[in-house]
Amino acid sequence: MLLTILIDGVTYASWLFIVALGLTLVFGVLKILNIAHGSFYALGAYAAASFVGWGATLQIAPAFSLVAMLLAAVAVAAIMAPLTERGLLRVFYGRDEVLLVLVTYALFLILEDVTKLVWGANPYYVSEPYQLLGNVQVGAQSYVGYDLALVAVAVACGLAVWWGLNRTRSGKIVLAVIHSPEIAASMGVNVSRVYTFAFMLGVFLAALGGALTAPMISVQPGVSVGVIIVSFAVVIIGGLGSIEGAAIGALIVGLARALAVHTFPAVELFSIYVAMAVVLIFRPEGLFQRMQARKI
């Protein structure tokens, strides 16, 4: 039972972490609580459905579908991030953070309709990649290999972002912008480019989360809603802008949910927010967010 809860909790946390990582990264660098993150997740799922479908039409080997999903996420980031960051968000930089939340909410609503205009309302199925890795028997449970592989993908994403930020020159520049955009700019850093890059990475992670989820679901209108709510819970638990926080937050949410489903299913949803409330009682800024002096 404990092993089952652990596996279920970690696999759920892995999926959640990939999405929440992008959300927390965008907040950390741009100070934007991006509600449209859910829309980029949905776009990733739709793009993956299209790319995998094209691969099947061209009779490319089934294993290509995994590459197609990655390419779909790259395509969404390459198209949507510059359009959104340079075409919309940049206009509102320096304005009240609440206004930016409203702007991203408006974008979320617009993108809901855009996905319907492009892909229609009918569901897309791309379940072939889900069967590619077979099943793994653990005791009485049969797990889909694809679900377990998500854990490895999540770890790789987390480590890559952490390493990129903390061990590379570009990462140091991003950290400098996070610390103080004004001082970084005065030292010759192209802050605008850093913003675009960070936003693109955030969109890529959201789209990757959607692309990886596409084989497990029917891709259809509305997939963007659920993920954004629970991703917010994750980044609030971990501390807005913290990568380690997103990882621990996702684990807390995943394990709390798995424990509830296996022991007292009626409180499944409640369990996530109880975990969040408990963390916030003791750490109002989240687990990994340091108290910050307010700039005047």
Added chain:
Amino acid sequence: MTRFATRLRRLVATTAAVAACFAAAPASAQETFRVGIVSFLSGQAAESFGIPAVNGAKALVAAFNAGQAPAPYNQKGFGGLTIEPVYVDEAGGASKQVQELRNLYDREKVDAVVGYVSSGDCLAVAPVAEEMKRFLILYDCGTPRIFEERSYSYVFRTASHATMDNVSLARYLRARNVKVETINMVNQDYAWGHDSREDFLLAMEQLYKGAKLQADLLPKFGAGQYGTEISALLARPADIVHSSLWGGDLQAFMLQAGARGVFQKQQGVLSAADHVLPGLGEKMPNGVILGARGAYGLLSPKSPLNDWWWDVYGKANNGAYPVQAPYRMAQALLGLKLAVEKAMAANGGKKPTPEQLAAALRNSEWESPAGRIRMVLGNGHQAIQDTAIGRTRWDAARKMVVLDDIQRFPAECVNPPANMKSNDWLKGNFPGAKC
């Protein structure tokens, strides 16, 4: 001067009279009956319910206006009045829908509203229509509470409520002697899921005394990820897995549970699943027992009206066949059409008032593609209808899921009688049921 003035007066009077005649003629020819049609056009319920229902409405309204429907629905429009639909998105929650309903009546000047998939929306808008004394048909929502908790004069529901769905499933299991000593359940954590869960359990208590409930899962609406729930089902294997999941949630659950072999070990029993069959195709496991909330789609009875409906819907929707949501919309619009025409006949051919319309629909009966609809519950405001249950099978030759081993249930067998609440009927071992 006087003669000129007289001529001028005559000319003006004649011109005015001719103009009045020309003005009056088109007004009478173009008189319309405006119908507000409310269903999910965005969000998670759009793909499975809202958009297919609206597609069905569009096909049907076009056929009505062209006078191409079979008798007794063959008058053009509604009694000669051209039908003018006004489509509204149901997304946004109950408060928004209350405002939208007021807008439909006050600003759009609709003569009737047909709408609402969500039980929460139905519970919110029904008292508003009643207060405004305006005509409203609830076409889809399932909660029995609407007409069991209060009575209405202007509000109707032209489809059976959700009790029928689960009673028919339980009766099917009993009739087919499916072994049920243990039950697992997966239902969404909102009104529909809770009501379905309770109805099925109460029905099973009567038909399978001693059957034990094991995993009793209530994932949130729109969860998408069911890995943990599936582990819980596999950890406590039962004879059957009952679920009232629908739409994207059901599709995701079937894909994920199918991959982990849930339905090879436990009998799947689904209360509202017909609409996912075309999309899931061969990914739908064989042998799953399912209902469609009525004798809809692949469970529908053979009749000329049903053949016509499949033809009209298919031509308008790239050959797709109609599933439960368009069927429910169709039976609402067919009922409304007959009620309008009956009320007009009693009103000297003039457009009826909401009171006249309500009087015409109350306690009425009509043929629908899914069989006869009878407004016999809730003081003549709530319909009952026959239903059917079947088992899935992938037909490789036709490249579609078909339903075998179909059993039909008369309306009185699976719906409570008038003046009895559903829960009391279930707890009392179905008194008055005629099977």
